[in-house]
Amino acid sequence: MTTTAPAPAALSTADRLARALADPSTVWPGGRPDGGRAWPQSLAGGASGIALLHIERARTGHGDWDTAHTWLTLTVHGDISAAANANLYFGAPALAFITHRAASASSRYLHLLERLDAATLTVTRTRLAEAHQRIDRAERPPMEEFDLIQGLSGLGAYHLSRHPHHEITRDVLAYLVRLTEPLPDPAGLPPWWMNVAPTGAPHADYPGGHGNFGLSHGIGSALSVLSLALLRDQTVPGTVDAVERICAWTDHWRQGDQTAPWWPGHISRQQATDHHVHSGLRPRPSWCYGVSGTARAQQLAGLALRDPVRVQAAENAILATLRDSLQLDQLPETGLCHGMAGLLHAAWRMATETGNTEITAELPNLADRLITALDQDDHNPELLDGAAGTALALHTLGTNSAPTPHWDTFLALA
Numbered sequence: 001m002t003t004t005a006p007a008p009a010a011l012s013t014a015d016r017l018a019r020a021l022a023d024p025s026t027v028w029p030g031g032r033p034d035g036g037r038a039w040p041q042s043l044a045g046g047a048s049g050i051a052l053l054h055i056e057r058a059r060t061g062h063g064d065w066d067t068a069h070t071w072l073t074l075t076v077h078g079d080i081s082a083a084a085n086a087n088l089y090f091g092a093p094a095l096a097f098i099t100h101r102a103a104s105a106s107s108r109y110l111h112l113l114e115r116l117d118a119a120t121l122t123v124t125r126t127r128l129a130e131a132h133q134r135i136d137r138a139e140r141p142p143m144e145e146f147d148l149i150q151g152l153s154g155l156g157a158y159h160l161s162r163h164p165h166h167e168i169t170r171d172v173l174a175y176l177v178r179l180t181e182p183l184p185d186p187a188g189l190p191p192w193w194m195n196v197a198p199t200g201a202p203h204a205d206y207p208g209g210h211g212n213f214g215l216s217h218g219i220g221s222a223l224s225v226l227s228l229a230l231l232r233d234q235t236v237p238g239t240v241d242a243v244e245r246i247c248a249w250t251d252h253w254r255q256g257d258q259t260a261p262w263w264p265g266h267i268s269r270q271q272a273t274d275h276h277v278h279s280g281l282r283p284r285p286s287w288c289y290g291v292s293g294t295a296r297a298q299q300l301a302g303l304a305l306r307d308p309v310r311v312q313a314a315e316n317a318i319l320a321t322l323r324d325s326l327q328l329d330q331l332p333e334t335g336l337c338h339g340m341a342g343l344l345h346a347a348w349r350m351a352t353e354t355g356n357t358e359i360t361a362e363l364p365n366l367a368d369r370l371i372t373a374l375d376q377d378d379h380n381p382e383l384l385d386g387a388a389g390t391a392l393a394l395h396t397l398g399t400n401s402a403p404t405p406h407w408d409t410f411l412a413l414a
Contacts, residue, residue, distance in 0.1 A: 008398070048383075056101065086123045100158075123155070127145075141192060142200070161405045194209050221297075292318075333373075
């Protein structure tokens with residue numbers, strides 16, 4: 001892993017954003033939010049996402065634990081969901097995720113973590129039972145079964161980070177392996193093909209469903225988690241075969257050339273039948289569906305399979321994007337999911353993984369673009385699309401450090 005000098009402007013900007021997010025009463029002047037993405041238990045848009053920022057800053061010595069504790073206390077106020085809507089981004093698993101990061105540096109949170117872990121184990125076991133029953137029926141998966149945000153890839157990412165040797169971690173990895181095993185299908189569609197639109201619901205524009213490559217809602221999340229398990233020697237039978245099956249599919253649909261490859265965000269049944277993806281369907285270079293996520297998943301797979309050609313292609317993909325002003329212009333937003341912060345952090349993670357100095361050399365330019373955009377924008381406070389996530393990406397670049405357990409596990413980047 002390479003090291004680079006900290007980026008002062010990135011760190012000072014992260015500090016400024018974090019200060020603006022220090023006091024819940026100023027972040028939400030109307031009082032504690034209790035609806036939509038701003039629900040306290042929501043990692044994407046609520047208090048738990050902002051708590052993650054302050055926990056990470058406290059863990060690295062750039063923030064104080066009092067602020068982190070204030071936000072963490074807000075997240076566990078009231079009933080905590082361990083129902084069907086609980087996942088890595090909401091409810092007990094989301095709170096277990098952020099509490100694990102706090103407990104790694106402070107024993108005061110261990111009892112809370114034990115309670116949240118117990119609830120998360122129950123959630124995961126219930127979801128696994130439902131998923132295996134679906135496979136037994138040879139049915140197509142719903143999006144919320146296996147994706148990162150709602151499904152078992154996200155829960156698997158948490159368990160692999162929290163307790164890699166636990167039975168539940170092996171059980172989730174075994175499910176992800178089984179997810180890739182062929183289902184009876186005369187059209188030869190992969191077993192993770194969904195009979196719904198990319199929204200997760202049926203739609204007339206997708207009469208035959210779709211195949212999803214993304215890290216947020218597609219097979220990219222399973223590829224990342226399985227590859228990380230291989231790299232950490234936490235595998236179950238069939239893990240290598242599963243990674244290779246996913247890679248064979250993504251290789252089939254890879255576009256561009258070896259110097260600047262890219263992958264679709266998703267494909268329709270018609271595109272699968274025609275064996276063609278129009279270049280106009282190239283996704284923006286975001287984390288959720290674009291090269292910020294897909295290239296990192298490919299890099300992890302290449303490292304896990306000891307395939308230097310795959311690693312090089314993934315790094316070429318992110319490097320070509322960083323050097324293409326037209327691609328960068330497609331990300332005017334600042335956040336992790338849809339904006340520049342996601343590309344910046346994925347590129348930093350890829351550069352530090354293998355010591356790629358060419359990628360590292362491009363990071364200051366992207367950081368400058370991001371900081372300039374922040375100065376021109378009234379940004380919301382949330383983690384996934386707002387200031388908290390942007391601050392985390394800039395903080396990590398500025399300190400050149402992401403201590404374990406990694407905060408970006410929820411993005412399937414580490």
